[in-house]
Amino acid sequence: MADNDNQEILLHVEHLKKYFPVRNKETLMAVDDVSFDICKGETMGLVGESGCGKTTCGRTIIGLYRATGGCVEYKGKNVTKLDGKDKQWFKKNAQMIFQDPYASLDPRMTVGDIIAEGMANFNLYPNPKEREKRVQELLALVGLNKEHAGRFPHEFSGGQRQRIGIARALAVAPEFIICDEPISALDVSIQAQVVNLLMKLQRELKLTYLFIAHDLSMVKHISDKVGVMYMGRIVEMAASDELYSNPMHPYTKALLSAIPVPDPEIERGKTVLPIERSINCRNCSKKHKLNPVSP
Amino acid sequence: MSENLLEVKNLQVSFHTYAGEVHAVRGVTFHVDYGECMAIVGESGSGKTVTAKAILGLIEPPSGEVKKDSMILFDDKDILKFTDKQWRNYRGNDAAMIFQDPMTSLNPTMKIGRQITESIQMHNRMSKEEAHKRAFNLLEKVNIPNPGDRLNQYPYEFSGGMRQRVVIAIALACSPKLMIADEPTTALDVTIQAQIIKLLKEIQKNNNTSVIMITHDLGIVAGMADYISVMYAGRIVEQGTVFDIFNTPQHPYTYALLKAVPSLKNENKSELRIIPGTPPDLIAPPKGCGFANRCRYCMKVCGQMSPEYTELSGTHKAACWLHHPNARRAFGFDDVREVFEDGR
Amino acid sequence: MSETDATKLDMEMFTRVGVNEQRSEKLMRPSISYWQDAVRRLKKNKVAMASLFLLIFIILMCIFAPYIYPHPYNEQNIESTNQGPTWDHIFGLDNLGRDIFARIWVGGRVSLAIGVVGALVSLVVGVLYGGISAYFGGLVDDIMMRIVEILVGIPYMVVVIIVSVFLGKGMSSLLIALCLTSWTGLARLVRGQILELKESEYVMAANVLGTPTFKIITRHLIPNTLSIIIINTTFSIPGFIFSEAFLSFLGMGIQPPLTSWGAMASLGQQQMAYYPHELIFPALAISVTMLAFNLLGDGLRDAFDPKLRQ
Numbered sequence: 041m042a043d044n045d046n047q048e049i050l051l052h053v054e055h056l057k058k059y060f061p062v063r064n065k066e067t068l069m070a071v072d073d074v075s076f077d078i079c080k081g082e083t084m085g086l087v088g089e090s091g092c093g094k095t096t097c098g099r100t101i102i103g104l105y106r107a108t109g110g111c112v113e114y115k116g117k118n119v120t121k122l123d124g125k126d127k128q129w130f131k132k133n134a135q136m137i138f139q140d141p142y143a144s145l146d147p148r149m150t151v152g153d154i155i156a157e158g159m160a161n162f163n164l165y166p167n168p169k170e171r172e173k174r175v176q177e178l179l180a181l182v183g184l185n186k187e188h189a190g191r192f193p194h195e196f197s198g199g200q201r202q203r204i205g206i207a208r209a210l211a212v213a214p215e216f217i218i219c220d221e222p223i224s225a226l227d228v229s230i231q232a233q234v235v236n237l238l239m240k241l242q243r244e245l246k247l248t249y250l251f252i253a254h255d256l257s258m259v260k261h262i263s264d265k266v267g268v269m270y271m272g273r274i275v276e277m278a279a280s281d282e283l284y285s286n287p288m289h290p291y292t293k294a295l296l297s298a299i300p301v302p303d304p305e306i307e308r309g310k311t312v313l314p315i316e317r318s319i320n321c322r323n324c325s326k327k328h329k330l331n332p333v334s335p
Numbered sequence: 336m337s338e339n340l341l342e343v344k345n346l347q348v349s350f351h352t353y354a355g356e357v358h359a360v361r362g363v364t365f366h367v368d369y370g371e372c373m374a375i376v377g378e379s380g381s382g383k384t385v386t387a388k389a390i391l392g393l394i395e396p397p398s399g400e401v402k403k404d405s406m407i408l409f410d411d412k413d414i415l416k417f418t419d420k421q422w423r424n425y426r427g428n429d430a431a432m433i434f435q436d437p438m439t440s441l442n443p444t445m446k447i448g449r450q451i452t453e454s455i456q457m458h459n460r461m462s463k464e465e466a467h468k469r470a471f472n473l474l475e476k477v478n479i480p481n482p483g484d485r486l487n488q489y490p491y492e493f494s495g496g497m498r499q500r501v502v503i504a505i506a507l508a509c510s511p512k513l514m515i516a517d518e519p520t521t522a523l524d525v526t527i528q529a530q531i532i533k534l535l536k537e538i539q540k541n542n543n544t545s546v547i548m549i550t551h552d553l554g555i556v557a558g559m560a561d562y563i564s565v566m567y568a569g570r571i572v573e574q575g576t577v578f579d580i581f582n583t584p585q586h587p588y589t590y591a592l593l594k595a596v597p598s599l600k601n602e603n604k605s606e607l608r609i610i611p612g613t614p615p616d617l618i619a620p621p622k623g624c625g626f627a628n629r630c631r632y633c634m635k636v637c638g639q640m641s642p643e644y645t646e647l648s649g650t651h652k653a654a655c656w657l658h659h660p661n662a663r664r665a666f667g668f669d670d671v672r673e674v675f676e677d678g679r
Numbered sequence: 680m681s682e683t684d685a686t687k688l689d690m691e692m693f694t695r696v697g698v699n700e701q702r703s704e705k706l707m708r709p710s711i712s713y714w715q716d717a718v719r720r721l722k723k724n725k726v727a728m729a730s731l732f733l734l735i736f737i738i739l740m741c742i743f744a745p746y747i748y749p750h751p752y753n754e755q756n757i758e759s760t761n762q763g764p765t766w767d768h769i770f771g772l773d774n775l776g777r778d779i780f781a782r783i784w785v786g787g788r789v790s791l792a793i794g795v796v797g798a799l800v801s802l803v804v805g806v807l808y809g810g811i812s813a814y815f816g817g818l819v820d821d822i823m824m825r826i827v828e829i830l831v832g833i834p835y836m837v838v839v840i841i842v843s844v845f846l847g848k849g850m851s852s853l854l855i856a857l858c859l860t861s862w863t864g865l866a867r868l869v870r871g872q873i874l875e876l877k878e879s880e881y882v883m884a885a886n887v888l889g890t891p892t893f894k895i896i897t898r899h900l901i902p903n904t905l906s907i908i909i910i911n912t913t914f915s916i917p918g919f920i921f922s923e924a925f926l927s928f929l930g931m932g933i934q935p936p937l938t939s940w941g942a943m944a945s946l947g948q949q950q951m952a953y954y955p956h957e958l959i960f961p962a963l964a965i966s967v968t969m970l971a972f973n974l975l976g977d978g979l980r981d982a983f984d985p986k987l988r989q
Contacts (some may be wrong), residue, residue, distance in 0.1 A: 089524040090495075102887055131889040144880035148713055148902045157898075158888035191710050197613050198379070205884075212888065227378040228551050232595040232607040239604060254525065261597040262604065280603050298529040300554025302596055304577050307558035312529040353711075353719065611698055629698060636692035656693070665693040 047079035050115060050216055050248050051101070057109035058093075058100045070096040072272035073110070080215075083242065083249040085263030085280070087256055089295075093272040094252045095139075098218045101250070102136050103127070114216070132162050135209040139221035141201035145193040151204055152189030155179070158212040178207040182237060199230030203237065210241070218250045223258060231255075235262055256299055260284055268292050339366040340512055340545050341390070341409055347402035348385050348394055358620045359385045361569035367513070367562075370543040374560035374577075376550060376592070380614045382569040383549045387515045390414075390547070391432055392422050410512070428458040430513040431506035436522050437498035441490040447501055448486030454508040473504040477534060496527035500534065507538065514538070515547045520555065532559060553596055557581060562650075565589050568615050568625025575651035583672070585645075585653040587630045590675045624656070632657060632674055634665075717906070720982040727978020730971040737968060741787040744780075752781035753936065761954045771956045773946060779957065782938055783964055789939040790920050790965070793854060797919035798912045800858040805865030806901070806908060812866070813873035814896055824870070827863050835860040835922070839931055853932045857922055865911050872904045906983035913976035917969035924965050940965050 058071040070093045078084045086094045099105050101112050107120045119130045135158075138144035145154055155175050165171040176186040182203040193201055202222060209217055219238065223231040235258060241247060253259045259266060260280050267277040268291065276289040287293045294313040301307055348360040360382040367373045375383045388394055392414065394401050407414050414425065434440045442450060451470040455461060461469070467486070474482035477500040490498060499519060506514055516535065520528035532555055539546050548559060556563060556577070563580045565573045565588065573586040584590045594608040612629040615621050621628070627637040636656050645658035656662055657671045668674055711719075721727055745752060750768065756776035764771045770779035812823040839856040846852040876882060877900070885895050920940075926932035927941030928948070935942070940961045947958030 089526065099883075104883055104886060128889055131887065136884070136887045138880045138884060140880055144884055146881040146885075146899055146903070149898075157885065157890060161889040161891070192712055194713075195710065199613060208884070208888070228553070229378060229592055229595045229610040230613070232597075232609040233611070236607055236609050239606065256525070257597050260603065261607070264603075294526065298526045300529070300532075300552060300558055301598065302553035302557050302581065302593060303598075304557045304581050307554065312526075312533070353716075631698050633696045633698065634693050635696055638696065639692070659693070661690055661693045665690060666695075 047081070048115075049077050050080045050082075051078040051250070052113040053077070053101060053110070054113070055110035056097065056100060056107060056112060058096050058105055059108045069272050071100060074269075074272075074274055075110075076267055076274065076277065078216075078248060078250060080248055081242075081246060082265070083251055083263045085259035085266040086250060086252045086269060087254065087259050087266055087295075088269035089254055091271075092269040094269050095220055097269070098136070098220045098250065098252050102134060102218055103130070128162070132212050133214050134216045134218070135212060135214040136218045136220060137202075137205050137209050137222045140225055141198045141205065142225070144205050145201055147193055149192075150189065151179075151191055151193065151196075154193070154204060155189075155208050155211050158208065162212055164212065174211070178211055181210070181241070182207045183233075197230075198226050199233060202226060202230075202234055206234075206237065206241070210245070215246075216248045216250075218252065220252050221254070222251075224253065224255065231258060238262065256284075256295065268295070338368060339408075340369050340371075341367040341547075342407070343386070343390065344406040344408075346386060346389055346405040346407065348382075348389050348405070349400050349402065351398050351400065352618070355618045358617045359569055360389070361617075361620060363564075363566070363569075363571055365562075365564050365571065365574060367545045367547060369512070369545060370539065371561045372539055372546040372548060372559055373562045373564065374548045374550065374556040375564050375566055376553065376556055377566035378551060378614055380568075380617070381566040382617075383566050384517055386566070387432065387517050387547065387549055390513075390515065391426055391430060392417065424458070427454050427511070428509045429511055430515065431509075431511040433499075433502050433506050433514065433516045433519045435518040437495055437502055438522070440502050441498060443490050446487055446489055447493075451486075451501075451505050451508055454505055458509045469508070470504075473507055474501075476507065476538075477501070477504045478530075479504075495523055496531065499523060499527075499531055503531075503534065503538070507542075510542065511544065513545045513547070515549070517549045518551070519548075521550070521552075528555075535559065553581075553593065565592070569617055569620070570625060570654070572626065572655070573651075573653040575647075575653075579648070579651040583651075584675075585647055585651070585658070585671055586655050587632055587657070587675065588626050589653075590672070624654075634662070717979075717982040721978055724978040724981065727975050727982075730974040730978070733971045734968070734975065737787065737971075738791065741784045741791060744784040748778075748781050748784075750778040750781050752785040752938070753777060761950060761957070763954070763956055770960045771954075773943075773957050774950055774954075779943075779960055782943060783940070783960055786938045786940050786943050786961070787964060787968075789850065789933060789937060790923055790941070791968070793850070793857070793923045793939075794916040794920040796854060797857050797861065798916045801862040801865055801915060802908060802912050804858070805862035806869050806904075808862065809866035809869030810873055810896055810900065810904075813870040813877065814892070814900070816874075816877075820870075824867075827866060830860060831863050833860065839926060843931060848931060849934050850932075850937060853923060853926060857919060861915065861919070865908065865915070868907055868911055869904055872907050873900050876900050876903055906979075910976055910980045910983065913972060913979055917972040920965065920969060920972075 054075050056071055056074045057069070060068040060070055062068050072093070074097055076084065086097065088094045096105065100107050103119065111118050111120045113119065114130055114134060117126065122130055152172070152175050155178055156171055159165050159171060159174070165174050175189055179186055179188060184200065184203060188196075193204070196204065205222075222238075223234050226234065238249070239262060242249060251259060251262055260283070263280050265277065265279050266283050267274045268283070268289065269275070270291050276283065276287065276292045283292065284296065287296055297310070297313040343366065344364050346360055346363040347358070350357045350359055363382070363386055365373065375386065377383045385394070389401055390407060401415060405415060409425070409429065417425065448467065448470055451473060452463070452466040455466045455469055470486060471482050474485060479485055479497060479500055490501070493501065519535070520531050523531065535546060536559055538544055548556070550556060560577045562576055563574070564571045565580070565586065567588050573580065573584065573589045580589060581593070584593060588610070591608065591610045595610060597607060610629050615625055615628065623636070623638045623640050624630070624642055627633045630637065634656055642654045642656045644652045644654050646652050655671075657674060666674065754777065756772060758776070759772060760774055760776040762768065762772040768778050768780065770783060773779055773782070808823065812820045835856065838860050839853065842852045842856040842859075846855065882895060882899055885899055923932055923939060924941030924944060927939050928945045930945065933939040933942045943961035944958060944965070947961055950957045
């Protein structure tokens with residue numbers, strides 16, 4: 041892994057908090073003190089089960105939710121309190137790919153219009169012919185045919201829709217993309233297509249990713265470093281290989297043991313570590329963060 | 336008495352839509368033994384859910400049609416010729432199904448206890464107290480703590496994993512001989528998934544229940560299945576024991592599927608061997624092999640004629656032209672896996 | 680395998696061809712948009728199509744019949760009042776000797792106009808109001824909805840009377856009063872739908888893409904609410920027609936020389952015991968038109984329902 045000190049830090053998240061008020065005057069602490077950095081060209085994976093706060097974390101970073109506390113800095117600028125022109129600058133540079141391929145595309149719009157939507161917002165390609173050409177280029181980039189621009193989302197499969205979502209995000213030429221569970225709803229063989237596409241695009245377009253998922257094997261494959269989230273906090277963060285070969289936190293260990301491995305010998309012989317739901321991680325998480333085992 | 340609980344022979348199912356006839360299942364044959372677990376593996380659109388629905392008689396005319404040549408024998412009875420009354424006796428009692436989404440499989444306005452006893456009382460002459468007691472035992476069996484309190488609760492008071500256990504309890508209510516689980520853990524977290532799979536394995540062993548597990552997750556299949564049928568584009572492309580399939584896959588699709596899943600040992604950020612393209616739209620079923628368009632070893636014959644099954648062993652068969660002696664002669668290999676590895 | 684098949688399997692067939700990626704992404708089915716699919720489903724619904732044709736017929740008759748039909752609507756034949764239906768006067772004559780057939784189509788113009796105009800005004804006000812309330816949410820939504828609830832509590836008769844006091848009786852005050860009170864239903868419907876759509880992922884994506892609020896409302900939220908709007912509007916037209924008929928029947932609505940179905944029914948009711956045809960024809964006109972709109976609305980609702988898609 042490249043030396044962090046010489047790399048430009050693209051995204052800096054510091055003590056990020058997002059709380060939601062729920063009934064009976066209680067608060068749901070969806071994201072509770074999360075901090076990490078992502079360098080340019082890097083892929084960071086954020087992993088955890090449902091309810092751990094990873095999706096909320098991603099949405100707060102991109103600006104869909106207003107942070108309750110902490111700050112997010114993109115290229116040095118604080119984006120949690122942005123308005124107007126600066127906010128537009130951030131939106132052009134930071135995009136998002138969503139989880140549900142069936143809900144993330146407007147069913148009444150054609151594919152071409154969906155992809156071109158962002159372009160109009162930043163005045164890219166005002167000439168309609170140029171815009172059409174660019175849409176076709178984007179479709180080809182994600183492995184679809186240019187005839188598809190005139191069709192509607194419901195005519196496509198899940199994997200194809202997800203690729204349309206990727207083309208839409210790429211249309212505004214961002215540098216940083218948050219991938220919010222982009223493959224969870226797809227078949228296994230299609231997942232591989234989408235992951236390969238994301239990796240290829242990263243190489244060609246020099247993109248930086250925050251990859252949020254609950255599928256640990258896929259996350260490990262695509263990420264340089266991985267953070268494990270549990271109940272709103274990052275309980276362990278390490279380089280990909282390191283995390284899987286040497287997990288330290290009990291939750292990480294339990295999670296890894298539960299992944300089904302496509303090998304009958306292993307599966308039929310292993311025991312799954314149980315997760316004690318009553319573990320209160322609040323005390324120990326801070327210690328793990330502050331004691332990096334290795335840089 | 337035959338040794339097979341369920342025999343499916345040449346099952347063909349079509350749906351009539353605005354754009355034409357969709358041939359969802361195009362000739363599927365397999366059998367499930369007593370107490371055995373058969374896994375049906377495939378992507379969406381392969382026809383696996385439709386096959387399961389056909390076994391439970393859930394294909395509704397006029398849009399759904401089970402073709403005349405199909406045959407399904409359950410305990411030597413031809414279920415495709417059942418009357419409505421026979422279907423009602425069979426469903427829930429002899430065969431039960433667990434669906435994918437636990438959030439929508441339960442009636443949100445009915446207490447859990449009543450949803451279980453409803454099924455029991457429909458098939459057995461039991462008093463309300465006896466049915467209630469049986470429901471209590473069922474919740475214990477699926478490891479739900481405090482079953483007494485839980486019987487009086489509503490589905491929204493349960494978490495996803497618990498709800499799926501309740502669904503399993505309902506399916507078990509009348510001790511069915513066959514349980515079909517259609518992607519039972521896809522909507523659940525990985526840790527909960529492990530628990531549910533463990534539960535299903537126990538049920539299979541303790542009650543000698545046959546299980547048909549429909550899934551796309553090869554990890555689950557490795558842990559649970561005795562036999563595997565790999566489905567693609569409405570047909571079974573390869574069938575064998577779990578060791579046959581994982582250790583010696585003989586069909587390009589099976590092989591590609593196994594390679595598309597990153598293992599924890601893979602080199603980080605290496606390119607995954609993908610299967611390009613998407614499954615064919617079965618409104619225009621391909622003339623030859625359904626996988627031809629996406630197969631890197633596709634030959635001219637693959638696009639013209641549909642391959643027949645080659646019996647590779649007593650338990651293992653695959654439908655691929657690569658097993659034809661002419662293919663061997665053309666490319667010079669002994670084991671078809673040499674083709675897969677080298678791309679010969 | 681038959682013998683003829685076996686002979687085809689010569690070595691030439693076993694040459695490698697590889698993956699055909701372009702073909703593997705091809706879409707086989709004809710392209711069909713949401714609206715085309717809905718129209719197709721509507722066409723299959725015979726009852727709805729019959730209602731549609733009936734309505735078109737009624738509208739055309741209202742527009743053209745008075746030009747074609749030989750007897751004008753306000754010509755009084757004093758010597759043959761209250762005459763029943765004949766070949767010459769198809770629906771008969773009323774108590775002033777006026778031809779009822781002609782009056783039905785002239786009156787229909789007024790009734791239908793009120794129905795359509797009222798529904799359209801309701802539509803514009805209701806959609807804007809509900810849309811704004813839902814999009815901004817929070818305090819704005821609370822205040823706007825409380826206003827709606829107050830308005831709903833006021834019976835429209837009271838509003839009609841008050842407006843009539845200021846503007847006099849007649850078509851304009853009738854229209855104003857009806858429009859003032861009837862947009863609330865659609866506003867609530869639109870608000871509910873938009874509240875739901877607001878949380879959908881494609882609206883979130885539009886937000887992340889930098890799409891301004893106004894464009895999100897017009898390009899994403901409203902088109903996806905259109906089906907509800909169309910259905911509701913189709914159902915509200917008969918409501919307006921009936922309200923007008925009722926008010927005119929009571930004398931609060933259309934005043935002579937203008938006539939409407941309600942006014943005709945009011946006159947006919949006075950002669951009901953001896954000359955029932957004077958009441959039956961306007962009543963039929965009202966009932967049949969309302970029924971046709973309702974059946975068409977039912978058909979539209981089924982056609983637009985995504986769950987019934989095949």
